[in-house]
Amino acid sequence: xxxxxxxxxxxxxxxxxxxxxxxxxxxxxxxxxWYKQDSKKFLKIMFSxxxxxxxxxxxxxxxxxxxxxxxxxxxxxxxxxxxxDSAVYFCASSPQQGAxxxxxxxxxxxxxxxx
Amino acid sequence: GNSVTQMExxxxxxEEAFLTINCTYTATGYPSLFWYVQYPGEGLxxxxxxxxxxxxxxxxxxxxxxxxxxxxxxxxxxxxxxxDSAVYFCALRNQGAxxxxxxxxxxxxxxx
Numbered sequence: 001x002x003x004x005x006x007x008x009x010x011x012x013x014x015x016x017x018x019x020x021x022x023x024x025x026x027x028x029x030x031x032x033x034w035y036k037q038d039s040k041k042f043l044k045i046m047f048s049x050x051x052x053x054x055x056x057x058x059x060x061x062x063x064x065x066x067x068x069x070x071x072x073x074x075x076x077x078x079x080x081x082x083x084x085d086s087a088v089y090f091c092a093s094s095p096q097q098g099a100x101x102x103x104x105x106x107x108x109x110x111x112x113x114x115x
Numbered sequence: 116g117n118s119v120t121q122m123e124x125x126x127x128x129x130e131e132a133f134l135t136i137n138c139t140y141t142a143t144g145y146p147s148l149f150w151y152v153q154y155p156g157e158g159l160x161x162x163x164x165x166x167x168x169x170x171x172x173x174x175x176x177x178x179x180x181x182x183x184x185x186x187x188x189x190x191x192x193x194x195x196x197x198x199d200s201a202v203y204f205c206a207l208r209n210q211g212a213x214x215x216x217x218x219x220x221x222x223x224x225x226x227x
Contacts, residue, residue, distance in 0.1 A: 004158075031213065041202055041220040043159075048213045056213050090158060102208075103149075104215055106159040 004107040023091030032074040121218035138205035146207040148188040
């Protein structure tokens, strides 16, 4: 029944490691997103994909590489993790590109802790 | 550019009190406006939205009216419950744009 799912829910790792977070949506939506929520709860978009194509890249370091194998999946790979990458990462999806009234549906979040 | 400003939190109220969380925005176009809620340990859920001026969004007793003249979208509820304790985010999305621009969030705690 889950609409937007993310794995893992928690991720604890050492500085310098490479890790991935997976996201899947079963809503049939065309557009998917990654947002980062910092320790002060501030939410900011990182990437957006529409039908497997990158649409938004908000000046995110190139250690972050999103990959969309199909329109139902948008994974986030992070190389050489840094302390400042510790945050909660939310995946989201919406029906179609460019429809400003569309609701975005969020996953439960992945709490990443870099030690 | 586009931005959203919410009232500073945290906000603490007693059960059955009246709630207002202020939200004002700056946008280059004609945005849609949203309130999302994040309950403890969970992801964001859409609470309500309004897509044009003077529209009122409502859900679960919460209301917000899109005021173009004051560029505001204040969230209100007449009588809050303990279960309303959460972080509330105001957000906008411009026409034809992909991304949501969020305010900084307001943590609300309701005491019995």
